[in-house]
Amino acid sequence: MAAQYLTFSQTLLKHLPALYPHYMKIPVFHPDKKEQNDTESVDQIYSDIMRYIHDAERISLQKGGKTARNTDSRNYYAAFMIEFALINRMLDLARCCVYSCGYADQNQPLKNKVLIKRLWDIGVIDERTKQELLLCIDGRNQISHHFHTCTSRDLAQLYQKNDLIRQCAEQWKAHITTHQKKHTLTTVTLALVIILLTLLLFFYSI
Numbered sequence: 001m002a003a004q005y006l007t008f009s010q011t012l013l014k015h016l017p018a019l020y021p022h023y024m025k026i027p028v029f030h031p032d033k034k035e036q037n038d039t040e041s042v043d044q045i046y047s048d049i050m051r052y053i054h055d056a057e058r059i060s061l062q063k064g065g066k067t068a069r070n071t072d073s074r075n076y077y078a079a080f081m082i083e084f085a086l087i088n089r090m091l092d093l094a095r096c097c098v099y100s101c102g103y104a105d106q107n108q109p110l111k112n113k114v115l116i117k118r119l120w121d122i123g124v125i126d127e128r129t130k131q132e133l134l135l136c137i138d139g140r141n142q143i144s145h146h147f148h149t150c151t152s153r154d155l156a157q158l159y160q161k162n163d164l165i166r167q168c169a170e171q172w173k174a175h176i177t178t179h180q181k182k183h184t185l186t187t188v189t190l191a192l193v194i195i196l197l198t199l200l201l202f203f204y205s206i
Helices: 002-019 042-058 073-100 112-121 127-143 152-159 164-203
Strands: 026-028 038-043
Touching: 002 073, 038 042, 042 073, 042 164, 073 127, 073 152, 073 164, 112 127, 127 152, 127 164
Parallel strands: none
Antiparallel strands: 026 038
16 A cells, blocks of 8 residues: 555656646747747747847937938848847747746637737736737838838837837746746645655555
């Protein structure tokens, strides 16, 4: 009987990590891709966001009172590409927040705008932030599909949202970390309870 209890506890402990996802390294879903096997670190995504914001700040939108498009087309196009990459990475971190914290089923990828609305539904972001991020997605889609219609004004409006993206990235990263710590504590507590019960059953069965 003691051997059976011991085998049972060993089996539970072996599969215990599978009860909870890996919170700092989780699937990042891309709605336009069929393959969903990519995994990325939350820290890496956050680092990319901070780097893109820093790069964006180094590119001046105005030179001598004229738009960057009129003075330096390279900066103009580069700025758009940085904003495009920044918004994409912001969405990757949003996915990490939603999926790693259990706010959505990882087998059902959410589209970009639905993703942001889900963060609002669960109270991670407020109404104003939701609306601003949805505008970011509109800007991203315009760059992706209708770049020929983009103007210096569109670029300036995207730049104005960089601080908000920075704040969201910091908030979401902290949210994921806090959630991870809670579940790690739960996992450790459950493991200790299993070990304790096994020891008690072992001694009572002797």
